[in-house]
Amino acid sequence: MLRSGDQETEALVDACREQAEPLAEQLREKDFRTQWEAMADLGVLRLAEDGGARPGPVTRSLAMIEGIGLAGIDPGVCYALASQVFGMEFPLRAALPGPAWEAIAHIQDGRALLCHALTERGGGSDPLSMETRARREGDGHVLDGAKTFITAAPVADHAIVFARTAEGRHPFALSAFLFPLDLPGVTRSEPFAKTALPQVPMGELVFKAARLPAGSLIGEEGSGLALMASTTAWERAVLLGYALGPMRRTLRRIVAWAGEREHFGRRMGASHQVASRVSEMALALHRSRVQVYALAARLDAGTPARQLAAEAALTKISVSEDYVRFTEHATALSGVRAFIADSDLPADLHSPMAALTYAGTNDLLRVGVARQFGLPVEN
Ligand SMILES: Cc1cc2nc3c(=O)[nH]c(=O)nc-3n(C[C@H](O)[C@H](O)[C@H](O)COP(=O)(O)OP(=O)(O)OC[C@H]3O[C@@H](n4cnc5c(N)ncnc54)[C@H](O)[C@@H]3O)c2cc1C
Secondary structure (H helix, E strand, C coil), X not given: CCCCCCHHHHHHHHHHHHHHHHHHHHHCCCCHHHHHHHHHCCCCCXXXXXXXXXXXXXXXXXXXXXXXXXXXXXXHHHHHHHHHHHHHHHHHHHHCCHHHHHHHHHHHHCCCCEEEECCECCECCCHHHCCCEEEEECCEEEEEEEEXXXXXXXXXXXXXXXXXXXXXXXXXXXXXXXXXXXXXXXXXXXCCCCCCCCCXXXXXXXXXXXXXXXXXXXXXCCCHHHHHHHHHHHHHHHHHHHHHHHHHHHHHXXXXXXXXXXXXXXXXXXXXXXXXXXXXXXXXXXXXXXXHHXXXXXXXXXXXXXXXXHHHHHHHHHHHHHHHHHHHHHHHHHHHHHHCCCCXXXXXXXXXXXXXXXXXXXXXXXXXXXXXXXXCCCC
């Protein structure tokens, strides 16, 4: 049932589920960092070498994250793991020269966390409007500005920060930096009271004449938009893989519920309308799973993420919207229990809805899709 991957991948999902399952209950009330470290100890943040072994490194990470979600680890933790692995570790391994990657590679043991700081209070959809500025001073840079709505900012140890190093809206106006967050001039907010994925903290980073050490610049000055194209293509391609495990659990719970609940003198699942909603949920999950694993396989085959940007955008739109519809069906079938936090069938509509916004809003991604087909449409 819904086992659409190859045997090795399915075995990896199951192995990770088995390892994480005994931890799920113990970790339920623990803070984010404790849950993060427990999952890191399973090796989920460790990128496999690209040595031709099957499954390839991206599929491997995806299968582990699916297994962790299937075990019942909080979806917010699954999201944060997927965000660091796919949106930061893989792109950094590709972008950084060997010694620079080695210097940060310890993040894979989970004792230090990364965050990806792009959005500002003035808006997230239009990176070229950013106001955070870095100016060169000696062999480093000095950073001023603020990044807001950043996943893991309140707890992260290092950040990838995008800043303006030239004026104007041209493609070389931005640069990307990677540096530790314990520098003088860097402060962070308390966690925001977030309604989606509440387990993973979100906050603001403020930079006041923060002197970044030499070597913080990723690539060349002016190459920030190119790195952003890579990190966002990675996110759009595979980040939503975090939802596959939680979706599979929800489907399982709903099927069990429809099988036991009685209405009108028969079991609820004997209604065609109920059966139809369950089938819609299975279809949404199947489509999502096939698409995300297909992109993971393309990345494993060596296709650079930026070359997959168009398909990644389509996948991100499709999976996020399927996740929302899937959750709507689950909510409808759960009745009032969907709205009772400690019931067996609580619904979380905020978290799937948030996926319509992060990693590029679906509305703006649609504009890009239409542009690919030749329409003369701009953002
Ligand atoms: C759970 C979550 C986690 C996040 N984590 C991070 C993170 O780790 N790092 C980070 O940098 N950011 C993060 N973000 C922020 C996210 O990247 C931004 O929310 C996103 O880029 C949109 O920016 P905005 O919210 O400022 O919306 P706006 O840019 O203000 O847009 C608002 C709405 O207007 C629409 N819109 C704007 N212009 C147009 C147009 N020309 N045509 C059609 N529609 C348009 C948008 O599509 C959107 O629907 C996160 C967001 C969420 C929800």
